[in-house]
Amino acid sequence: MIIDLPKCETKGITIINEFMIIEDQILKIKFPYSFKRAMYTLVYIMKGKHKCFYCSKDILNGKVTLDHIFPQDFGGPTIPNNLQPSCYKCNNEKSNMTPDQYQKFLSLPNMQRKEYLKDLQCIFEFIRKWSDFVLPEGWVQEQQISNIITSISLSEDYKNRKYTSIKEFYKKYNHFQHPLIIDRKNFLLDGFLQLMYAKNYNIEILPVIILENVEVVF
Ligand SMILES: [Zn+2]
Numbered sequence: 600m601i602i603d604l605p606k607c608e609t610k611g612i613t614i615i616n617e618f619m620i621i622e623d624q625i626l627k628i629k630f631p632y633s634f635k636r637a638m639y640t641l642v643y644i645m646k647g648k649h650k651c652f653y654c655s656k657d658i659l660n661g662k663v664t665l666d667h668i669f670p671q672d673f674g675g676p677t678i679p680n681n682l683q684p685s686c687y688k689c690n691n692e693k694s695n696m697t698p699d700q701y702q703k704f705l706s707l708p709n710m711q712r713k714e715y716l717k718d719l720q721c722i723f724e725f726i727r728k729w730s731d732f733v734l735p736e737g738w739v740q741e742q743q744i745s746n747i748i749t750s751i752s753l754s755e756d757y758k759n760r761k762y763t764s765i766k767e768f769y770k771k772y773n774h775f776q777h778p779l780i781i782d783r784k785n786f787l788l789d790g791f792l793q794l795m796y797a798k799n800y801n802i803e804i805l806p807v808i809i810l811e812n813v814e815v816v817f
Pocket residue numbers: 651652653654655656685686687688689690
């Protein structure tokens with residue numbers, strides 16, 4: 600998929616900061632700059648950090664949060680296409696809801712909202728059991744584990760809490776909670792622990808989001 604980038608000249612180089620440039624419509628991130636930090640930076644450039652997308656209220660300096668439009672819990676990636684600046688209240692209230700679900704929630708009178716949230720919990724569990732992710736069509740593809748390139752040694756044995764939660768989720772639902780994110784050359788941007796888990800359990804095909812206009816440079 601193509602991620603949203605700030606508008607710039609079709610040809611030539613636009614410097615975002617000392618670790619990121621856009622060259623010929625390709626975002627180049629200097630290794631080992633944090634991928635998530637790079638994405639946050641782009642969102643603030645394109646969407647600002649002083650107005651909540653949902654309630655339109657002004658946000659005080661430093662108080663902005665980034666809401667995942669398609670929730671992280673159902674695979675929503677941290678990329679500009681999926682992030683909206685929002686106030687803490689709206690972000691917290693929207694929580695795991697998709698945009699449609701949140702619209703419905705907001706349209707209900709206060710008395711019915713609690714009931715709706717309860718119903719959603721059943722729907723969420725159903726989604727986890729029966730589908731992989733709640734994301735627009737075409738975002739997720741499959742990739743052989745052997746094609747994914749990472750700079751971190753996969754031979755190290757990670758057994759931290761995050762790894763354990765990936766393992767437990769996979770055992771319960773038989774799929775990953777998040778697709779891995781890789782650049783146009785299959786370099787891993789996000790999802791190292793999933794990759795580690797896949798390697799440890801001989802899972803050969805992985806769900807990935809390929810960012811066709813992003814490249815890590817060394
Ligand atoms: Zn708000």
